[in-house]
Amino acid sequence: MxxxxxxxxxxxxxxxxxxxxxxxxxxxxxxxxxxxxxxxxxxxxxxxxxxxxxxxxxxxxxxxxxxxxxxxxxxxxxxxxxxxxxxxxxxxxxxxxxxxxxxxxxxxxxxxxxxxxxxxxxxxxxxxxxxxxxxxxxxxxxxxxxxxxxxxxxxxxxxxxxxxxxxxxxxxxxxxxxxxxxxxxxxxxxxxxxQFSDAASLAVRAAKESIDRGLEVDLASGLEIERLQFAALFATDDQTNGMQSFVENGPGKAQFEGR
CATH class of the missing domain: 3.90.226.10 (2-enoyl-CoA Hydratase; Chain A, domain 1)
Known part of the structure; x- marks a missing residue:
């Protein structure tokens, strides 16, 4: 302990x-x-x-x-x-x-x-x-x-x-x-x-990794890190459910509040 x-x-x-x-x-x-x-x-x-x-x-x-x-x-x-x-x-x-x-x-x-x-x-x-x-x-x-x-x-x-x-x-x-x-x-x-208790944790994780890793490399390499992270999220349920909800219901309350 x-x-x-x-x-x-x-x-x-x-x-x-x-x-x-x-x-x-x-x-x-x-x-x-x-x-x-x-x-x-x-x-x-x-x-x-x-x-x-x-x-x-x-x-x-x-x-x-x-x-x-x-x-x-x-x-x-x-x-x-x-x-x-x-x-x-x-x-x-x-x-x-x-x-x-x-x-x-x-x-x-x-x-x-x-x-x-x-x-x-x-x-x-x-x-x-x-x-x-x-x-x-x-x-x-x-x-x-x-x-x-x-x-x-x-x-x-x-x-x-x-x-x-x-x-x-x-x-x-x-x-x-x-x-x-x-x-x-x-x-x-x-x-x-x-405020992150209900957030799409995989998206937040990808955003943090893109920023942190991007600070260690040149701009072109950072953009490539971002592109790959962006694309990878399209293999997740968070992306499927989030975009489907947006298409069906429009922006939610959290989005209007800046979340």
């Missing part, structure tokens, strides 16, 4: 909850438990979308520095793969994923938030990649995902200086997508995730 990371499922929403006192430091054990929770969320049919949440006071203040400080270069060659794979396991969940960010999301915590599709943050949250202040660089995707999200110049400013990014700046540069009062963060994230 996991000690620090759990998956709780309610009405189609799976919450991956970090609970490692005091600041949700991401140790090797937490990394293993994150991989397990991400795998379970990916496989369970009753999970339609996922919320990543660290609790009311903090999202995750970074990797476990005390644990890392004792490691040699030879150790880190192996351990760094564990760090990256834990965050990448969250990014690879083939369902919508939203990070509910309270308090600090720093270092590995910021990288975990970057692995989500959407980030909803408290209006007093603080994010950042302060690894250079420890004589290292982000090692769980920060140099790659942050630059893709906010652009290389802004990512270099944040990573080179190691400075903290307050919530209002994070929203302005696109590091987070929405700010809400701290007490509303989790509820807002669940509400966003719950």
């Amino acid at each position: 996991a000690e620090f990371v759990t998956l709780e499922v309610t009405e189609g929403v799976g919450t991956i909850r970090l609970d490692r006192p005091k600041m949700n430091a991401i140790s090797v054990q937490v990394q293993a438990e994150l991989r397990a929770a991400a795998a379970e969320a990916s496989e369970r049919d009753d999970v339609k979308a996922v919320v990543i949440y660290g609790g009311e006071r903090v999202f995750a203040a970074g990797n476990d520095v005390k644990e890392m400080a004792a490691l040699s270069y030879a150790d880190m060659v192996t351990v760094s793969g564990s760090v990256q794979s834990a965050v990448s396991a969250v990014a690879a969940i083939p369902k919508p994923v939203v990070a509910a960010i309270t308090g600090y999301a720093l270092g590995g915590g910021c990288e975990l938030a970057l692995a989500a599709d959407i980030r909803i943050a408290a209006d007093n949250a603080t994010l950042g990649q302060p690894e250079v202040l420890l004589g290292i660089i982000p090692g769980a995707g920060g140099t790659q995902r942050l630059s893709r999200l906010v652009g290389p110049s802004k990512a270099k400013d944040i990573i080179f200086t190691g400075r903290f990014v307050k919530a209002d700046e994070a929203l302005a540069i696109g590091l987070v997508d929405k700010l809400v009062p701290a007490e509303s963060v989790y509820d807002e994230a669940v509400a966003w995730a719950r």
